[in-house]
Amino acid sequence: MAVYDFFTLPRDVTELIQRNSELEDEVANLQSQIIQLQEQLQEADILYSLLDYARSRPADEYIAAAVIGRDPSPFLQYIIIDHGSDDGIRYGMPVVTQQGLVGRVEAVTASAARVQLISDAQSTVNVTLQTQDADALIEGSISGDITLEMLNQNVSLNTGDILLTSGLGGNYPADILVGQVVDIQKTENELFQTAYIQPVVDFDTLRAVLVITNFQTTNISPLTNETER
Amino acid sequence: MLANFVSIPFMLLLSVLQSTAISRITLINGCADLVLIGVACWGVKEKGYNAFVWALVGGLFTALITAMPFYIPIASYIFVALLAKILFGRIWQSPILMLIIVVFIGTIFQHILSIFYLQVNGVSAGLITSLRNITLPSLLLNLFFVFPMYVVVSDLRQWVLPGEDYE
Numbered sequence: 001m002a003v004y005d006f007f008t009l010p011r012d013v014t015e016l017i018q019r020n021s022e023l024e025d026e027v028a029n030l031q032s033q034i035i036q037l038q039e040q041l042q043e044a045d046i047l048y049s050l051l052d053y054a055r056s057r058p059a060d061e062y063i064a065a066a067v068i069g070r071d072p073s074p075f076l077q078y079i080i081i082d083h084g085s086d087d088g089i090r091y092g093m094p095v096v097t098q099q100g101l102v103g104r105v106e107a108v109t110a111s112a113a114r115v116q117l118i119s120d121a122q123s124t125v126n127v128t129l130q131t132q133d134a135d136a137l138i139e140g141s142i143s144g145d146i147t148l149e150m151l152n153q154n155v156s157l158n159t160g161d162i163l164l165t166s167g168l169g170g171n172y173p174a175d176i177l178v179g180q181v182v183d184i185q186k187t188e189n190e191l192f193q194t195a196y197i198q199p200v201v202d203f204d205t206l207r208a209v210l211v212i213t214n215f216q217t218t219n220i221s222p223l224t225n226e227t228e229r
Numbered sequence: 230m231l232a233n234f235v236s237i238p239f240m241l242l243l244s245v246l247q248s249t250a251i252s253r254i255t256l257i258n259g260c261a262d263l264v265l266i267g268v269a270c271w272g273v274k275e276k277g278y279n280a281f282v283w284a285l286v287g288g289l290f291t292a293l294i295t296a297m298p299f300y301i302p303i304a305s306y307i308f309v310a311l312l313a314k315i316l317f318g319r320i321w322q323s324p325i326l327m328l329i330i331v332v333f334i335g336t337i338f339q340h341i342l343s344i345f346y347l348q349v350n351g352v353s354a355g356l357i358t359s360l361r362n363i364t365l366p367s368l369l370l371n372l373f374f375v376f377p378m379y380v381v382v383s384d385l386r387q388w389v390l391p392g393e394d395y396e
Contacts, residue, residue, distance in 0.1 A: 068249065069245075069248035069249050069252070069294065070248060070249075070252040070253065071248075071252065071294065071295050071296055071297075072244070072247045072248055072251075072252055072260075072262065072264075072291055072294055072295050072302075073295050073296070073297050073343060074252075074255070074258055074259050074260045074363045074367055075297075075340075075343045075344070075347060075354065075359075075363060076295070076296050076297065078295075078296045080248065080294065106296065107296070114294075114296060116296070121347060121352040121353075121354065122350065122352055141353075142258070142347065142352065142354050142358070142359060142362075142363065143258045143358060143362045143363070144258060204253070
């Protein structure tokens with residue numbers, strides 16, 4: 001047997017080298033498959049969460065969209081999603097995730113749309129406190145911080161209070177989670193108290209969103225200053 | 230002529246990279262502007278007027294993506310090309326030093342335009358906050374990306390315009 005091995009060993013080594021090379025290729029293929037599957041799994045997790053959220057609010061109709069880009073200007077807080085007017089996305093539609101409010105559609109092309117985040121400096125959202133009957137509004141800023149404004153001094157505001165959309169103004173549906181109070185600025189001489197808000201959505205890691213397609217925004221501008229003059 | 234045609238795919242690539250990847254790399258609230266750096270890199274290496282075409286093409290692509298009005302990116306990039314044209318060969322004949330100056334002044338000009346636009350539209354964009362949280366970090370990131378971009382644009386230029394380097 002040893003003699004047989006002695007004579008056949010070189011051939012076996014060649015075969016082993018070839019086999020080793022084949023196995024290395026297979027390992028590389030499997031590793032790339034694992035990475036792809038992990039990515040698909042992450043995507044599926046996100047989509048399942050979005051689906052759960054959509055099922056919890058059956059009255060609304062949704063289109064799921066992936067976040068494909070951000071506004072290049074550091075002064076603006078916008079994202080770009082991969083669905084546009086061809087998919088039924090229209091100007092003004094509210095955008096949410098399973099966690100809460102993201103923003104609203106601000107511009108649409110055939111295959112993509114630009115969404116203004118609630119942290120954008122030009123964004124204002126009417127909100128209400130979850131535990132009290134008190135309306136206020138939240139405003140974004142150029143640095144992406146969100147503040148609670150126009151809240152009556154009589155309201156007892158506490159750190160950790162939850163904010164929901166109030167539906168006033170007609171831009172967003174009511175009762176969507178927005179964020180929670182993290183720091184209160186209350187000065188007795190001021191008419192209103194203000195507070196810093198921690199949004200429930202992490203805008204830096206957004207990968208997929210839901211666009212609410214059956215919500216009709218209300219244009220209240222004819223009822224404001226211009227017609228009163 | 231070829232240089233102008235090349236600007237279309239190159240600036241498209243930079244705009245897409247800017248929107249998808251670079252805008253996620255932030256320092257405080259600032260982020261780099263690849264298109265601005267690309268225009269500056271091309272501008273500091275030539276005597277001609279191709280950089281203005283690059284600025285226009287880059288500005289148009291950026292205007293398609295950004296919520297800023299179209300004239301802000303276009304004006305910023307044309308200003309960068311103009312600055313590169315004015316300074317060409319005047320600062321110790323050194324394109325790298327000139328590039329840093331062009332990117333530095335160009336970034337500040339772009340941010341002043343943006344802040345002015347926001348102020349006009351009723352957004353309270355405090356100068357100190359903008360400078361501390363956005364402009365200075367953006368400047369730092371822009372200067373970080375200057376050198377790799379300079380190498381890429383130099384190679385591209387040698388391929389498009391062989392033997393016309395003024396370094």
